Amino acid sequence: MRRAHTVEQVRAAEGELLARLPEGALMQRAAAGLAHAVIDLLDGAYGRRVVLLIGPGDNGGDALWAGAMLARRGAAVEAWLVADRAHEAGLTALRAAGGRVAEPHPDHGADLALDGIVGIGGRPGLRDGAVAALRHLDGVPVVAVDIPSGVDVDTGELDGPHVEAALTVTFGTHKVAHLVDPASAACGVVHLVDLGLALPEPAVEALQPADVRGLLPRPASDAHKYTRGVVGVRAGSAHYPGAARLAVAGASCGLAGMVRFVGDAADGVRADHPEVVGEGRVQAWVVGPGGGDAAGEALAAALADGVALVVDADALAHVDAPFGVPAVLTPHAGELAAMTGADRADVEARPLHHARAAADHYGAVVLLKGRHTLVADPAGPVRATTTGVPWLATAGAGDVLAGVIGALLASGLSPYDAASAGSWLHGAAATLASGGGPLTAGDVARALPETVRRVLDPGMEESPA
Template sequence: MRCAHTVEQVRAAEAALMSRLPEGVLMQRAAAGLAAAVVDLLGGGYGRRVLLLVGSGDNGGDALYAGAILARRGAQVEAWLLSDRAHPGGVAALLAAGGRTTSGDPRRPDVVVDGIVGIGGRGGLRPEAQRALGSVAGVPVVAVDTPSGVEVDSGEVTGPHVRADVTVTFGTYKVAHLVDPAASASGVVHLVDIGLDLPEAPVEALQPDDVAALLPRPTPDAHKYLRGVVGVRAGSPQYPGAALLSVAGADTGLCGMVRYVGDPSVAATVRQVHPEVVGEGRVQAWVVGSGGGEDAGDELAAALADDVPLVVDADALAHVDRPPAHAVLTPHAGELAAMLGADRADIESRPLHHVRAAAERYGCTVLLKGRHTLVATPDGRVRVTTTGTPWLATAGAGDVLGGLVGALLAAGLAPYDAASVGSWLHGAAATLASGGGPLVAGTVAAAVPDVVRGLSTP
């Protein structure tokens, strides 16, 4: 699991560890990891020009001590001190190693190390920091812990900030590394283990081993009903493709059977494309809403009457009032804006805040689609999906996702697990199907079995 902790949690863990270590050891561990990452990015250290942008916090100290290590390896290191309270021990170490300091107009570097603001800083950057960054525009940036100027605990961006190519973080991931829009400013995130003992994280991201452990697998005595039956109430004569794609997501082999209930003409098309799909009957989960049009409210009411877990998507979301706790709501930003009476731009700028608010308001799991999809529970836990490709931004992809999540609900996963595992598989399948190029939604569903085959058996 990739765990993201809050600033308060990290500081408490650091304080506990520092009480058991000689003074300065923790910063030296961080500096060594940072210096190694810079060398890796540059392909070596000797003769390279490194510019440190240094503020007053411990991140500036990490940068200075890393700069001293790089200087001893033959790099030409210059520190632009943006505060008269820069870490004195770090400054002394850099100068002793042959580095130098400046207050402006540095030589053009090969890499910039962002040690401007620590993890406790507020969003945005002061004018002097903005000027310093502007003077080295186009140079690769390595951020210390988090890109300066982002909101660390929320993932929000409220003003000018660093956009890093690489972020080197210490002890644990922070929320800003996983949650957009700050995550998009973090670049490639490299974690350096400094020995912190941390509590349970409020935000996490599944990794392949986690998905393999959660994925329902048939037992030797399994039969189709034991593996779960998912029903799909999606599509309409106006939008028959939504039915086909929702069924395609459900019909990937993750559960034992798929039932389709809908307009007879659409049902005939579904059975022609998916001959293994059957009609109305008992189910363990429902998928409702995609392309449902004006009948989506009636389809949702029919599904709710069965009192089984269900996925509510697209047109059905407008009819949600008090869903059961075993529901999974799957809006995109525009749909969530309508549900919460908020502005779409605000949803996109504060997705973590709003997905938690929606989960609390509706009392069930909410999956907010996006570059990094968020899955939240009413108690505030959040999982972030980091699989996927920009090519996944294509019509019908959400219909496939709803079917996938519904199949996993039918197979027995709890709503939070079904939503986060389904989203992870959806992104991984898109990456596989894309191969670096364009794709359409149907190919995402077709790639799911290959993704599952590639997961190690727990």
């Protein structure tokens, strides 16, 4: 599991460790990890040109100490001080290693810039000195120290200018902004340097292949189709028959024992999936994709069964709070805005806030779709999905997602686990189907069994941030 903690949690954990370690030891660990990550990225230090952007606090201290290590290995290192003060011991170390301090200027020839403007002590936005210095670094890859300066660390929100990093090297644990958009999109690849912190339950977490492997249902040796769970799909309409077929395609990923379908598009559904049967008992319903005007009735019919639900698309407009049955609500930003009366732009700017608030309001798991989909439960950390590719932003992809989550719910996973593992698989299937190029929603559904096969193979590595 990738875990992300708040600034307050990090400060408390660091405080305990600082009291036991010699002064400066933690910063040395952080700076050494940072310098190694830079050397990896530059494929060496000797002869490379590195600019350090140095703010007033310990974040700048990390960058200065790392700069000193790079200078000792033969890099030409120049520190630009963008605040009214800078970490004294770090400055002394940089100078002693042959690095120099300079005013920001355009003729630096830098191969890379280190952003040590602010870390977890920073407020959103950047001050003028930092903005002016960054203008000279247009086109130069930036490695953010701990956090791309200017983002809101605990919410992942943006308010004013911020650094766009190619790589972020963080310390001790991930921070919320590394996982939650829009800030996480400014982090680039995120690399964690372990500091040995003892940390409490995280605020946000992201499943890794081993976590998904642990959650996925596997048929027992004496399994039959009913013990594996039956998922029902109530979807589609005369207007949107394709949504029914795509939701069924997701549900037919093989993770449940049987799929039932109720709706107008039964002929098309059976042409795609001859194994799909009609109305009957289910352990979970998927309601809403392409449901049109009949989505309210479909939701009422599914609710009458008293089983777990995935509520998507047109059915979301008929959800009352509190919802009262185990459920996953799967809005995109526009749908969540319509449900709660918020502005769509505000949902996109503050997805963590809105996902959490909606989960509390409805007393249900809310899966807010986006680049990093968020899964909020009324209790427990929010889960962010870091699998997937932008090609997945394609019509019908959400229908497939609803189907997969339904299959996992029917197999016995909790709404929280079904939503987060389903979203992870959906993103991973998109990456597999894309192979770097375009895809359709049907391609994502077809890639699901191979994605499951790969994740069940314990050799699969960590997913990227």
